[in-house]
Amino acid sequence: MNRRPESSVPTVLPADPGAVYRLRRDEIIAAVTAALDGSRYILGPQCAAFEQDFAAWLGTPGSVGVANGTDALELCLRSCGLAPGSAVAVPTHTAVATATAVVRAGLQPVFIDIDPVRFTMSPGSLREACDSVGTIRAVVPVHLYGMPAEMTPISALAEEYGMTVIEDCSQAHGASIAGRLVGTIGRAAAFSCYPTKNLGAIGDAGVVASADEAILERIRHLRQYGWRERYVSDEVGMNSRLDEMQSAILRVQLRYLDADNARRREIAARYSGELAGLPLTLPEIRGNDYGHVFHQFTILTPERDALQAFLTQRGILTAILYPKPIHRMPAYLDYAARFQRACPVADRVCSELLCLPMHPALADSDVDRVIAGVREFLGAAA
Numbered sequence: 589m590n591r592r593p594e595s596s597v598p599t600v601l602p603a604d605p606g607a608v609y610r611l612r613r614d615e616i617i618a619a620v621t622a623a624l625d626g627s628r629y630i631l632g633p634q635c636a637a638f639e640q641d642f643a644a645w646l647g648t649p650g651s652v653g654v655a656n657g658t659d660a661l662e663l664c665l666r667s668c669g670l671a672p673g674s675a676v677a678v679p680t681h682t683a684v685a686t687a688t689a690v691v692r693a694g695l696q697p698v699f700i701d702i703d704p705v706r707f708t709m710s711p712g713s714l715r716e717a718c719d720s721v722g723t724i725r726a727v728v729p730v731h732l733y734g735m736p737a738e739m740t741p742i743s744a745l746a747e748e749y750g751m752t753v754i755e756d757c758s759q760a761h762g763a764s765i766a767g768r769l770v771g772t773i774g775r776a777a778a779f780s781c782y783p784t785k786n787l788g789a790i791g792d793a794g795v796v797a798s799a800d801e802a803i804l805e806r807i808r809h810l811r812q813y814g815w816r817e818r819y820v821s822d823e824v825g826m827n828s829r830l831d832e833m834q835s836a837i838l839r840v841q842l843r844y845l846d847a848d849n850a851r852r853r854e855i856a857a858r859y860s861g862e863l864a865g866l867p868l869t870l871p872e873i874r875g876n877d878y879g880h881v882f883h884q885f886t887i888l889t890p891e892r893d894a895l896q897a898f899l900t901q902r903g904i905l906t907a908i909l910y911p912k913p914i915h916r917m918p919a920y921l922d923y924a925a926r927f928q929r930a931c932p933v934a935d936r937v938c939s940e941l942l943c944l945p946m947h948p949a950l951a952d953s954d955v956d957r958v959i960a961g962v963r964e965f966l967g968a969a970a
Contacts (some may be wrong), residue, residue: 605783607949619836634835653830657780658795661689662775674725675891681934699915701931711741731760734883764879852882907943
C-alpha cells in the first residue's frame with residue numbers, strides 16, 4: 589500500500605482535488621451559496637445551466653447531467669437500442685466501472701487487449717474479437733489517462749461490423765483528435781466528474797453528451813425512474829440525478845478546464861523532457877493529431893514496485909492504475925471464459941505501470957522533486 593511517509597517533508601500527492609478547490613475557493617463557495625439559496629436542490633436551474641455550458645464547451649447539441657460516470661455509461665448503453673444480452677467490446681485495461689456499466693445495462697463485456705504504448709484499446713485486438721467471438725453489437729473505446737483512443741480505425745471497424753460506438757471519456761475531458769474533442773465522435777459519450785478528474789466536482793457527478801436528441805431525451809427519462817409524467821414510470825429507470833450544488837461547482841470548474849489542461853501539459857512536458865533517455869516507457873505524445881490532456885502521467889518500468897516504495901520514502905506518492913486487468917478480476921471471470929480472449933499486453937502493463945503526481949495545482953518545486961526522485965532511483969546523473 590502506498591502510505592504517506594512519516595516525515596516532516598511535505599508530501600507530493602498523485603492527485604489533489606482539495607488544492608484545486610483552494611485555488612478557486614471564493615468562486616465555488618459563492619456558486620454553492622447561490623444554489624443553496626434556490627428552491628430546488630436536484631435537477632434544478634444549476635443543473636440545466638451546467639448541461640448547457642458543458643454542451644457549448646464540447647461543441648455538441650446537448651448533454652444530460654447524471655449522478656456519476658458509471659451511470660452515465662450505463663444510460664448511454666441503455667439508450668442506444670441494444671438487445672438484452674448483446675456483446676459489447678471494452679478494453680480490459682481501464683477502470684472496472686466501464687465493465688460494470690455494461691453488465692448493469694444487461695449486456696456482456698468482451699475484453700479487448702490494449703496498445704503497448706498508448707494503453708488504449710488495440711484496433712487489431714478488436715478486429716480479432718469481431719472475427720472470433722461472433723456478433724459484437726457495440727464498442728466502448730476508453731480515452732484512458734487523458735490519451736484519446738485510436739478512434740479512426742475503431743470507427744472504421746464499427747462501421748464494417750455494424751457496432752455502435754459509445755465513448756468513455758471519463759479520464760479525457762478536453763482531449764482531441766485532429767482538433768476534434770473526444771465525446772463528439774461516437775453515437776454517445778459518458779463523462780465522469782469524480783473529484784480527481786480533469787473536470788472534477790466535489791463529490792460524485794457525471795454527464796452524457798450526444799448529437800442525437802432522441803438518446804438525450806431517453807436518458808432524461810431513465811435518470812429519474814423512467815418518468816415522462818411525474819410519478820408514472822413508462823419503463824424501468826433508475827435514480828441518477830445531478831444535484832444543484834455539484835452542478836454549481838462544475839460550472840465554476842468548467843471555466844478553468846482548458847487552463848487546467850494546459851497546466852497538465854506543461855507538467856507532462858517537464859517530466860517527458862527530463863526523464864527522456866532513462867530506462868522507462870514514457871507517454872506517447874503526438875501533438876495536435878492526438879491531444880493528450882494527462883489525467884495521469886504514466887511510466888512503465890519492470891521495477892515499478894521498488895520505484896514506488898523509493899518515492900514514497902521521499903514523500904512522493906504515486907498511483908498504480910490498474911493493478912489487475914478486468915478479465916482477471918473474480919467478478920468477470922465468467923465473461924472472460926465465455927469469450928476466450930487473451931490479453932497479454934494488458935497483463936504486462938498492469939504489472940509495470942506507475943502514475944506520477946499530476947494535477948493542475950502541482951507546484952514547480954514538486955515537479956522538481958518527482959523528477960529528482962525518479963532519476964535518483966534509476967542512478968541517473970543530476
